[in-house]
Amino acid sequence: MTTSWLDLPADHPFGLATLPYGVFSTAADPRRRVGVRVGDHVLDAAAAAEQAGMESGVCWDRPSLNDFLSRGHHAWAAARAWLVEVLSDPMYRDAVEPHLLPVADVTMHLPFEVADYVDFYASEHHASNVGRIFRPDSEPLTPNWKHLPIGYHGRAGTVVVSGTDIVRPCGQRKAPSDPAPTFGPSRRLDIETELGFVVGGATPLGQPVPIDEAVEHLFGVVLLNDWSARDIQAWEYVPLGPFLGKSFGTSISAWVVPMAALEAAHVPLPGQDPQPLDYLRGDEGSVFGLDIHCEVRVNGTAVSRPEYADMYWSPTQMLAHLSVNGASLRDGDLFGSGTISGADRQTRGCLLELTWSGQEPVTLEDGTTRAFLEDGDTVTITGWAPGPDGARIGLGEVTGTIRPAFE
Amino acid sequence: MTTSWLDLPADHPFGLATLPYGVFSTAADPRRRVGVRVGDHVLDAAAAAEQAGMESGVCWDRPSLNDFLSRGHHAWAAARAWLVEVLSDPMYRDAVEPHLLPVADVTMHLPFEVADYVDFYASEHHASNVGRIFRPDSEPLTPNWKHLPIGYHGRAGTVVVSGTDIVRPCGQRKAPSDPAPTFGPSRRLDIETELGFVVGGATPLGQPVPIDEAVEHLFGVVLLNDWSARDIQAWEYVPLGPFLGKSFGTSISAWVVPMAALEAAHVPLPGQDPQPLDYLRGDEGSVFGLDIHCEVRVNGTAVSRPEYADMYWSPTQMLAHLSVNGASLRDGDLFGSGTISGADRQTRGCLLELTWSGQEPVTLEDGTTRAFLEDGDTVTITGWAPGPDGARIGLGEVTGTIRPAFE
Incomplete structure (x- = not known):
């Protein structure tokens, strides 16, 4: 295992096996630029690259990762190898160390300009539960569900970085028993x-993009909370899908963890039956x-611990599917897995399922209960994966x- | 009626009452920049503005309209007034005329970077017909249809300018009678x-955005063909809406006609019952x-003459609806009306309706028939509106x- 002159604990979640990318600024230098998280520091990547003589580091002197994303998977691998080298070989310490800033001193921004945002629905358990709740008189899974990764386009312009407040959305709501829809704040605000x-x-x-090349277009992953107004969604979504019930905001983590950091976390899918098309x-x-x-926490109380290994469809299947009709990919496209x-x-990833549409509220540590989110609630989702040689990503x-x- | 020193025929569709914006380049000068169509010429807007001493014309020296879109409705009005002045007052002829290029000598490009693309479903006749065809055992209109303008997000990255070829999409297709889905080229390729x-x-x-301010955010209109693969769409769209059946391409006209050019074309809606929410x-x-x-032409044969005045929902209602949950607007957002x-x-805007799902093919002038589109087919949609004082937009x-x- 490569060690750093930074003297990081072996189990640090942001050791040399992680090295996620983000976009930051500081009070002293408000320019937005690309940073790499290492330990409890953020490396000012372009500045370090310039001082250490790495020419292609210029694509980091930008307010988003999009230029770096456009360089492609060979460039991503070369950059990662360079980062590991300069953060482990003491020869680079003098050039690099001045560009390490304490993470507490930086402000993080949206890491990339979102081109198109697609949201999938890749958990069989989630899709089955939602089917039972929204369509109690039908089969839980629609007939197409095991043949293709169901997905739809979301609103790219309302993807926001972690830490951004979410305003409770207003919209039309109508329960089946109501005679007509009413307008007002969502009463069933949820996480995904x-x-x-x-x-x-x-x-x-x-x-x-053929499926065997799909992974070359996957730069990395973020944690994503697809905030959902269930009452607005239930009334609007037939026949053209979710719209205002989702488009008011989608939060992503500030750090994009490279797919290369997750190689030790590859596991077989739970199994696909019937076998998908070629x-x-x-x-x-x-x-x-x-x-x-x-782990999902509401006001500090862990309410759920979803496991991504339970997902039915592979991320490469989602990418191959979304482009199989010839749709082009752009740098900065984002697709969500759907609720995990x-x-x-205790592994259900949204309150709709956790509380079974509000019928079985969860109890928080302060003794209050939640069917759905209340004003002032803070939701935090964390995540980790096994890395190489016992490291933690x-x-x-x-x-x-x-x-x-x-x- | 204002006349131009250009000596345009009074009924020219691109007279001073129209003045649409686009993005063009020429063989001699391949920089993409904003142009204004007037008669059979394209005005190099930034160059003319510079020579005529209009400082804000710098936002036209750009490869897209987005910068101009960001200036807001007062700037749009001022720019339009300036264009009318310099194209009508002979005093400006010497400064402006050198920057008029024959339309045959320019190449047109996508006029703006599409931020988010939403597609509505605002024709009662279209929604009813599609309901009858796709869901023969249900009411044609879903219960929500007359309460809100149904819409969904489409793929912004595959919006292309008029003249771009469309590759027939492949995907999963399954007729209700098929035992399982198959993969291959769409057999039911349609226009919208x-x-x-x-x-x-x-x-x-x-x-x-309150509805009374919505019009201030509507810069202009384009003709839009929302190409649709009906077989892919029918199999995938339940429960989360259309995805690959639409995302392979959406074509828009090269010229964006300002909303200000359409003021004489405002007409009452056909009528809304029940009355919508406040x-x-x-x-x-x-x-x-x-x-x-x-007018819709397939290989030169007019197959349909849709009338926009038949639409149920107002464009301002669509905009107010799409933002009522707090979703932000970006410069370059695009929303489609849905099939007209x-x-x-003879006023149905797609083949699905015109041929009633392929059962009643249309006959072209060459004697061939079409249920859906064949390889090599060229579809052209044109449009016009009444302008002030008998002008044609x-x-x-x-x-x-x-x-x-x-x-």
């Missing part, structure tokens, strides 16, 4: 615990699950606090 | 005749239809040719 995949290496229109089947290694562990839910109640956190509706 | 609304004047997250009701003038006439269809067969055209599937 997801993993987000960040795409780079743009492709031309009309040319699908374009969703790849060579060995092309289709995989991820051994990522999440397992078979057990930290996924950081995505957090947000609910502000009262705009009235 | 729509109007697209181009948004400017960004708004902050969490703050809805946030969808505005002061007099805030809610309107548009007297826009379209009327009560009569040209909406130009959106055209595209189907190329064979990628295999």
Whole structure:
């Protein structure tokens, strides 16, 4: 295992096996630029690259990761190798150390400009539970569910960085028993615990990405909270899908963890039956699950511990599917996995499922209960994965606090 | 009526009452920059502004309209007044005329970077017909349809300019009688005749746009063809809406016609019953239809003449709805009206309706018939509206040719 002259504890979630990318600024230097998290510091990547003589580091002197994303997977691998080298070989210490800033001194920003945002629905347990709740008189899974990764486009312009407050949305709500819809603040505001995949290496229109090449377009992952107004969603979503019930805000973690950091976390999928069509089947290694562990806290109380390994569809299957009609990829495309839910109640990734549509509220440590979120509630999702040689890969956190509706 | 020193015929669709914006380049000067169509010429707007001493014209020296869109409705009005002045007052002729290029000598590009793309479903006739075809055992309109303008997010990255070829998409298709889905090129490739609304004047997250201010964020309109693969769409769209059946390409006209050019085309809506909720009701003038006439040609044969005045929901209602949950607007947001269809067969805006799901093919002038589009087919949609004092406002055209599937 490579060690750093930074003298990090072996089990630090942001050791040399993680090295996530983000965009930061400081009070002294308010320019937004790319940073790399290492231990409890943020490396000013462009400044370090310049001093250490790495020319391609210029793509880090930008207010977003998009330029770096456009360089493609060979450049991402070379950059990661360079970072490991300069952070482990003492020869680089003098050049690099001045560009390490305490994480407490930086402000983090949205790490990339989101091009298109797609949200999938890749957990069989989540889709089944939602089907039972929203469509009690039908089969829980629709007939297409095991043939293709169901997904839809969300609003890219309302993806925000962790720490951004979320204003409770207003909209039309109508319970089946109501005679007509009413307008007002959502009464069923929910979270959705997801993993987000960040795409780079743009492709031309009309040319699908084969599944065996899909991983080359996956730059990294973020934790994602797809805030959902269940009452607005339930009334609007037939026939064209969720719209205002989702588009008011989607939060992502500030740190993008490279896919390269998750190689030790690849696991087999739980199993797919029926076997998917050819374009969703790849060579060995092309289709995989991820051994990522999440925790969801509401005002500090852990209410759920979703396991990403329970997901039915592979991220590479999602990417191959979304481009199989010739849709082009852009640097900065983001797709969410859909809510991460397992078979057990304590692994359900949203309150809709956890409280079974509000019928079985969860109790917080302060003794209060929640069917759905209240104004002032803070939701924090954390995550980690196993790394090489017993290392721990930290996924950081995505957090947000609910502000009262705009009235 | 203002006349131009250009000596345009009074009924020219691109007279001084139209003045649409686009982005062009020439062989001699390949920089993409903003142009204004006038008669059979394109005005190099930034160059003319510089020579005529208009400082704010710098936002036209850009490869997209987005900077101009960000300036807001007062700036749009001032720019339009300036254009009318310099194109009508002979005093400006010497400064402006050198920057008029024959339209045949320019190449047109995508006029703006599409931020988020939303597609609505605002024609009662279209929604009813599609309901009858896709869900023959249910009521044609879903219970929510007359309470809110149904919409969903589409793929912004695959919006292309008129003239771009469209590759027939592949995907999963399954007729109800098929035992399992199969993969291959769409067999039911369709058009959707729509109007697209181009948004400017960004708004902050969490703050809805009141309906009486909505028109201030509508910069202009384009003709829009929302190409649709009906077989892919029918199999995938339950429960989260259309995805790959739409995301392979959406074509828009190269010229964005300002909303200011359409003021003489405002007409009352056909009528809304039940009365919508308060946030969808505005002061007099805030809610309107548009007297826009379209023609759809397949390989030169006119197959339909949709009338925009038949649409149920106002563009301002669509904008107020899409932001009522606090979703922010960005410069370059685009929303489509949904297919424009009327009560009569000859006003239906897509082949799904025109041929009643392929059962009643249309006959082209060459004697061939079409249930859906074939490889090599060229679809052209044109449009016009009445202008002030008998002028005619040209909406130009959106055209595209189907190329064979990628295999």
